[in-house]
Amino acid sequence: xxxxxxxxxxxxxxxxxxxxxxxxxxxxxxxxxxxxxxxxxxxxxxxxxxxxxxxxxxxxxxxxxxxxxxxxxxxxxxxxxxxxxxxxxxxxxxxxxxxxxxxxxxxxxxxxxxxxxxxxxxxxxxxxxxxxxxxxxxxxxxxxxxxxxxxxxxxxxxxxxxxxxxxxxxxxxxxxxxxxxxxxxxxxxxxxxxxxxxxxxxxxxxxxxxxxxxxxxxxxxxxxxxxxxxxxxxxxxxxxxxxxxxxxxxxxxxxxxxxxxxxxxxxxxxxxxxxxxxxxxxxxxxxxxxxxxxxxxxxxxxxxxxxxxxxxxxxxxxxxxxxxxxxxxxxxxxxxxxxxxxxxxxxxxxxxxxxxxxxxxxxxxxxxxxxxxxxxxxxxxxxxxxxxxxxxxxxxxxxxxxxxxxxxxxxxxxxxxxxxxxxxxxxxxxxxxxxxxxxxxxxxxxxxxxxxxxxxxxxxxxxxxxxxxxxxxxxxxxxxxxxxxxxxxxxxxxxxxxxxxxxxxxxxxxxxxxxxxxxxxxxxxxxxxxxxxxxxxx
Amino acid sequence: xxxxxxxxxxxxxxxxxxxxxxxxxxxxxxxxxxxxxxxxxxxxxxxxxxxxxxxxxxxxxxxxxxxxxxxxxxxxxxxxxxxxxxxxxxxxxxxxxxxxxxxxxxxxxxxxxxxxxxxxxxxxxxxxxxxxxxxxxxxxxxxxxxxxxxxxxxxxxxxxxxxxxxxxxxxxxxxxxxxxxxxxxxxxxxxxxxxxxxxxxxxxxxxxxxxxxxxxxxxxxxxxxxxxxxxxxxxxxxxxxxxxxxxxxxxxxxxxxxxxxxxxxxxxxxxxxxxxxxxxxxxxxxxxxxxxxxxxxxxxxxxxxxxxxxxxxxxxxxxx
Numbered sequence: 027x028x029x030x031x032x033x034x035x036x037x038x039x040x041x042x043x044x045x046x047x048x049x050x051x052x053x054x055x056x057x058x059x060x061x062x063x064x065x066x067x068x069x070x071x072x073x074x075x076x077x078x079x080x081x082x083x084x085x086x087x088x089x090x091x092x093x094x095x096x097x098x099x100x101x102x103x104x105x106x107x108x109x110x111x112x113x114x115x116x117x118x119x120x121x122x123x124x125x126x127x128x129x130x131x132x133x134x135x136x137x138x139x140x141x142x143x144x145x146x147x148x149x150x151x152x153x154x155x156x157x158x159x160x161x162x163x164x165x166x167x168x169x170x171x172x173x174x175x176x177x178x179x180x181x182x183x184x185x186x187x188x189x190x191x192x193x194x195x196x197x198x199x200x201x202x203x204x205x206x207x208x209x210x211x212x213x214x215x216x217x218x219x220x221x222x223x224x225x226x227x228x229x230x231x232x233x234x235x236x237x238x239x240x241x242x243x244x245x246x247x248x249x250x251x252x253x254x255x256x257x258x259x260x261x262x263x264x265x266x267x268x269x270x271x272x273x274x275x276x277x278x279x280x281x282x283x284x285x286x287x288x289x290x291x292x293x294x295x296x297x298x299x300x301x302x303x304x305x306x307x308x309x310x311x312x313x314x315x316x317x318x319x320x321x322x323x324x325x326x327x328x329x330x331x332x333x334x335x336x337x338x339x340x341x342x343x344x345x346x347x348x349x350x351x352x353x354x355x356x357x358x359x360x361x362x363x364x365x366x367x368x369x370x371x372x373x374x375x376x377x378x379x380x381x382x383x384x385x386x387x388x389x390x391x392x393x394x395x396x397x398x399x400x401x402x403x404x405x406x407x408x409x410x411x412x413x414x415x416x417x418x419x420x421x422x423x424x425x426x427x428x429x430x431x432x433x434x435x436x437x438x439x440x441x442x443x444x445x446x447x448x449x450x451x452x453x454x455x456x457x458x459x460x461x462x463x464x465x466x467x468x469x470x471x472x473x474x475x476x477x478x479x480x481x482x483x484x485x486x487x488x489x490x491x492x493x494x495x496x497x498x499x500x501x502x503x504x505x506x507x508x509x510x511x512x513x514x515x516x517x518x519x520x521x522x523x524x525x526x527x528x529x530x531x532x533x534x535x536x537x538x539x540x541x542x543x544x545x546x547x548x549x550x551x552x553x554x555x556x557x558x559x560x561x562x563x564x
Numbered sequence: 565x566x567x568x569x570x571x572x573x574x575x576x577x578x579x580x581x582x583x584x585x586x587x588x589x590x591x592x593x594x595x596x597x598x599x600x601x602x603x604x605x606x607x608x609x610x611x612x613x614x615x616x617x618x619x620x621x622x623x624x625x626x627x628x629x630x631x632x633x634x635x636x637x638x639x640x641x642x643x644x645x646x647x648x649x650x651x652x653x654x655x656x657x658x659x660x661x662x663x664x665x666x667x668x669x670x671x672x673x674x675x676x677x678x679x680x681x682x683x684x685x686x687x688x689x690x691x692x693x694x695x696x697x698x699x700x701x702x703x704x705x706x707x708x709x710x711x712x713x714x715x716x717x718x719x720x721x722x723x724x725x726x727x728x729x730x731x732x733x734x735x736x737x738x739x740x741x742x743x744x745x746x747x748x749x750x751x752x753x754x755x756x757x758x759x760x761x762x763x764x765x766x767x768x769x770x771x772x773x774x775x776x777x778x779x780x781x782x783x784x785x786x787x788x789x790x791x792x793x794x795x796x797x798x799x800x801x802x803x804x805x806x807x808x809x810x811x812x813x814x815x816x817x818x819x820x821x822x823x824x825x826x827x828x829x830x831x832x833x834x835x836x837x838x839x840x841x842x843x844x845x846x847x848x849x850x851x852x853x854x855x856x857x858x859x860x861x862x863x864x865x866x867x868x869x870x871x872x873x874x875x876x877x878x879x880x881x882x883x884x
Contacts, residue, residue, distance in 0.1 A: 292688060295630040302630075315678055316643075316671040325667050329724060332715045340877055347873045350715050351866050354708035361674055362700040365681045369696065374688025375628045433724065438663050439646060439672075446645035447638050450791060458619040458787040462634075467626035467783050469689040481628065488685065488693020496701040500859045 030074030033418035048394035049159035063089035076120035097155035140172035143202035144513040154218030158277020162270035193241025203230025208359035252427035257326030268311030288490035313364035322409035574819035587611035597844035623786030636683035637791035643675035654832035655817035661727035684780030695779030705862035712869030734813035746872035753865035
């Protein structure tokens with residue numbers, strides 16, 4: 027057992043801290059499995075040798091499996107299957123010498139654990155199942171630990187043997203995750219499932235940044251590598267704050283209303299304003315709008331992709347330009363997902379009595395979410411200062427890199443926007459009519475709803491499904507291939523069919539009569555002799 | 565010191581002109597469009613009258629809205645005003661220039677869109693929801709196309725800042741390239757989408773089911789509607805300024821040299837006038853598209869953006 031703390035592990039350790047505290051406050055502190063889960067993550071991040079890393083990683087998997095199992099059986103089985111697969115890839119890789127094979131095994135093992143496409147299918151099924159505090163830590167912490175393993179081995183342990191195509195593989199997997207995650211997050215109706223898909227998207231963003239950095243480092247471009255790595259690390263930090271916040275909020279919504287399906291919520295801002303405002307803060311990170319915590323990482327990553335488009339040959343140019351289009355599409359999709367979360371769930375009219383009667387968030391959850399929201403403020407308004415802390419790790423991972431200062435200045439922007447806001451407010455006070463009058467909504471001239479429907483007919487409201495319908499029609503069928511996930515259609519179903527065919531073949535051989543078996547042996551012998559003869563040049 | 569003062573003055577002049585002239589621009593476009601259709605049309609000052617009238621009316625707040633109802637118009641307007649402050653109009657090198665990264669600008673436009681969408685979903689009635697869903701659909705492809713086009717600018721100018729891009733393009737080393745032609749067409753398609761003009765959306769529409777941007781504002785009235793309307797007017801101004809600054813930055817004034825201002829101001833007025841004529845001519849010669857045609861329209865823009873990048877690469881290789 028050997029522990030080590032350097033700049034990279036310090037970042038990931040610090041990033042685990044607030045969400046662990048928040049989850050513990052929100053009601054997980056009595057659970058032994060929860061603390062075992064945390065211990066596993068800490069060990070994996072602090073590991074100084076392969077054994078400690080594997081021990082921590084598997085402790086993390088086993089403890090979180092126990093926590094998922096408490097929620098539901100089927101996703102837990104899928105989850106442990108993926109964890110075993112990840113272990114089967116990781117354990118040999120850790121003991122191999124630095125080579126492409128070893129890094130690909132790391133990428134498969136840790137990538138499966140992080141939810142990188144095409145091995146992402148388990149994540150949106152398993153993450154929403156356990157209690158909100160555990161979901162928060164799984165989405166905010168566990169996937170980061172898996173990404174940490176990729177970063178540590180790609181840049182440091184195997185750093186000497188790095189090839190540019192390692193980075194391209196990582197970028198491709200990340201890009202697929204970004205698109206799938208963002209698209210499914212807009213289409214999903216269940217709140218926690220939606221957040222889990224959005225985690226797939228953010229894992230993809232971090233992987234894209236890390237991939238560009240890996241490629242640039244191998245191609246001898248430390249400036250671009252530093253920029254992309256800054257984006258990836260800042261994305262990890264920001265996501266580790268606002269995603270647990272949103273998951274804890276989803277838990278609070280479930281407790282307040284008994285459901286977390288957006289189609290059964292609505293108008294929660296009236297009954298639970300504190301919860302609503304905290305969720306709005308989290309959603310501003312999800313949407314990656316300026317002055318929110320999610321914008322600075324997005325800004326750095328887009329800069330890195332555009333600069334990367336100028337490197338490499340014609341395929342690099344086309345590939346990175348296509349990646350840019352994909353990232354733009356996904357950024358707009360993420361904004362749509364955030365708007366849908368707030369607009370359908372918290373604004374508008376209640377769709378059920380439970381949503382109408384929801385009480386505000388309880389005190390422990392308020393504290394835990396408030397803690398995370400307060401920590402989002404420095405990331406949102408002083409990302410340059412946060413980057414100064416991350417630059418240590420950047421210099422460690424890319425020797426010779428001089429990390430550039432951030433050219434996005436949220437404080438100045440905030441001053442401009444506040445000035446505009448103040449001027450508009452002042453002008454309205456000075457020249458506008460005062461006061462407001464409550465009136466029935468105009469709604470294009472429709473009549474008022476009958477008295478027995480105090481909030482109007484819920485079916486006349488835009489629903490979460492309906493809000494996503496144009497997106498589903500324009501993109502869903504083309505990208506998601508009917509089944510809802512191209513990885514299912516393109517990877518798992520062919521594998522399943524192959525397995526079925528092999529089983530049938532084996533079964534056929536097992537049931538063969540004695541004559542058929544003799545024929546097999548005879549044919550095999552002939553083939554063997556023919557091969558031998560051919561080899562001898564006869 | 566004097567230089568700083570000159571830049572401050574240029575910035576203030578920019579702010580005053582942009583904020584004061586935005587409604588006039590909309591009025592001119594509406595008037596010309598009516599003329600082209602054979603009607604007399606409203607006077608060019610009509611948008612100012614509209615804003616004044618809305619200011620003086622009592623705001624009706626729907627019973628089913630939440631406390632945030634009054635926040636969204638302010639958020640939408642201040643983000644759009646932020647964008648208007650950052651995009652240069654008649655001169656480069658304003659005090660706001662260091663903030664004017666192109667991606668920040670895209671972010672501010674997204675922020676405006678988010679606030680408008682939330683305003684549309686606020687009361688929970690069907691028209692707002694339908695409008696929001698459609699606006700979201702358009703924004704997906706518009707944002708993708710915009711980023712692809714931006715990549716071409718950055719690779720030519722080696723600057724992410726709109727001010728820096730304008731300075732490099734104005735210096736004339738770039739010349740007229742095929743890539744920039746493609747980029748211009750793609751950019752115009754995005755601008756038409758983002759400003760909600762024909763063929764994407766009809767700014768003069770009166771049928772709720774067919775509206776996109778107006779449907780979002782259906783439940784707003786009085787001074788809050790005035791804020792949204794003014795944000796929409798600023799949006800047209802901002803987009804025209806973006807196109808003028810990036811594609812036609814020639815002889816733009818430099819903020820530190822007041823003697824160049826008159827030429828810059830005159831040219832800026834001329835550029836706005838030309839665009840203000842071209843836009844209605846284009847609008848009356850097109851029919852509005854079906855909602856699900858718009859992704860194809862913008863898909864062409866994305867393709868043109870990618871082509872611009874490819875041509876740029878080829879041009880670099882053959883040394884043209």
